[in-house]
Amino acid sequence: MGAQLRVYTQKIKSAQTTKKITKAMELIAASRIQKALARVEASSPYARAITRAVSAVATYSNEVHDLTLERDEIRRSAIVVLTSDRGLAGAFNSQILREAGELRAQLEAQGKEVEHYLVGRKAVQYFQFRRRAAVRDWTGETDVPTADLAKEIADAVIESYVKGSADGGVDEIHVVYNRFVSMMTQEPQTVRLLPLEIVDAADDATDGEHFPLYEFEPEPGRVLDALLPVYVESRIFNALLQSAASKQAATQKAMKSASDNADTLITDYTRLRNNARQAEITQQISEIVGGADALGSAK
Amino acid sequence: MALAVSIVSAEAEVWSGDASQVSARTVEGEIGILSGHEPVLAVLAEGQVRVTPIDGAPIAVDAADGFLSVDHDRVEIVARHAQLA
Numbered sequence: 001m002g003a004q005l006r007v008y009t010q011k012i013k014s015a016q017t018t019k020k021i022t023k024a025m026e027l028i029a030a031s032r033i034q035k036a037l038a039r040v041e042a043s044s045p046y047a048r049a050i051t052r053a054v055s056a057v058a059t060y061s062n063e064v065h066d067l068t069l070e071r072d073e074i075r076r077s078a079i080v081v082l083t084s085d086r087g088l089a090g091a092f093n094s095q096i097l098r099e100a101g102e103l104r105a106q107l108e109a110q111g112k113e114v115e116h117y118l119v120g121r122k123a124v125q126y127f128q129f130r131r132r133a134a135v136r137d138w139t140g141e142t143d144v145p146t147a148d149l150a151k152e153i154a155d156a157v158i159e160s161y162v163k164g165s166a167d168g169g170v171d172e173i174h175v176v177y178n179r180f181v182s183m184m185t186q187e188p189q190t191v192r193l194l195p196l197e198i199v200d201a202a203d204d205a206t207d208g209e210h211f212p213l214y215e216f217e218p219e220p221g222r223v224l225d226a227l228l229p230v231y232v233e234s235r236i237f238n239a240l241l242q243s244a245a246s247k248q249a250a251t252q253k254a255m256k257s258a259s260d261n262a263d264t265l266i267t268d269y270t271r272l273r274n275n276a277r278q279a280e281i282t283q284q285i286s287e288i289v290g291g292a293d294a295l296g297s298a299k
Numbered sequence: 300m301a302l303a304v305s306i307v308s309a310e311a312e313v314w315s316g317d318a319s320q321v322s323a324r325t326v327e328g329e330i331g332i333l334s335g336h337e338p339v340l341a342v343l344a345e346g347q348v349r350v351t352p353i354d355g356a357p358i359a360v361d362a363a364d365g366f367l368s369v370d371h372d373r374v375e376i377v378a379r380h381a382q383l384a
Contacts, residue, residue, distance in 0.1 A: 039310070042310055042311040042312070043309060043310055043311070045305065045307045045311075045312045046307045046308065046309050046310075046377060049305075049307055049368070049375045049377045050366075050377060052368070052375070053340055053366055053368050053375075053377065056338075056340055056368065056370070057340060060338075146310075147308075147309030147310055147379050147380070148379075150309070151379065214337075214338045214339075214340070215337055215338065215339045215340075216339070216340050216341070217325045217326065217327045217330070217339065217340070217341035217342065218326055218327055218342065222342070223340055223341075223342055223366075226342045226366070227342075227366065230366075230377075230379070233309075233379075234309065237309060
């Protein structure tokens, strides 16, 4: 067998092996998306109930809470960056890091100091490589995030927020994560977490007569004290779950295109190999014919 | 009239259904809820929430660090780690 032929055969083999791996990863990711989406779905009654409770306090009492209060001057901001632990997910992590970088530049242009909280090994590696400091990081749990992880993150950022920039804390907190739009699309999303904007107001809120009817145990202020951190936590938990689902979808997409690429390579190299084989045969025939001619004319 | 009760944890809905009575311990003391109760939002204390369903045996739920809300005969018990005891 000619050298050229052997090279093509090797390349085809290697593309076939790659394809086997990427195909397997694609299938694994596809099955995990469903599980991750089911977790997003399963956590939504909790988020809904907490949101309803928060808007009940907001509408049935005149309580103002530190976590919902816009501060006059914002000197330092925190960005919570949600990436994954593993790569092989196309633009999943890079689009988040780019988004976080843009946000940082924008905040710094407004004269604010920026500090980071990182979730996922990819963000940690990115920061380490650039020798940039992060306040805290969490790794190892991004595939199947738990409510406890969300609580830990919430506690850390709330602590820093309550301290305020005067005491080395921050005055606002943003979260950057991948929102799951569909199997094909995952959008980087920036949300301001604190101070809170409570979106969902109770529908019959304008009815003043309801006001004295609602009873809080203990008084509204202390209920809010307990409730708002949980609200923050449920928002973070939701972001974590969305990010996990997006990661699986991004992996599936990336692995699908890798498999398709391997297919193209296999086809191309197979053509080239056939070409090379045919050339070799043609050459052998012409050698034989040439030899026979030489023998015939020598008689 | 029955109470529509739902008990949810951060990760899933634990139990939902119609009940005749719910009793729980809030940070201020025991609270018992029957149909027609005024709207309440309470912070739960350590301890169990007991639900008496319309049909079937009473159930108990561990719901530390949770909240209880009642509004128009809808009772919601929300706790990060709520689970049936």
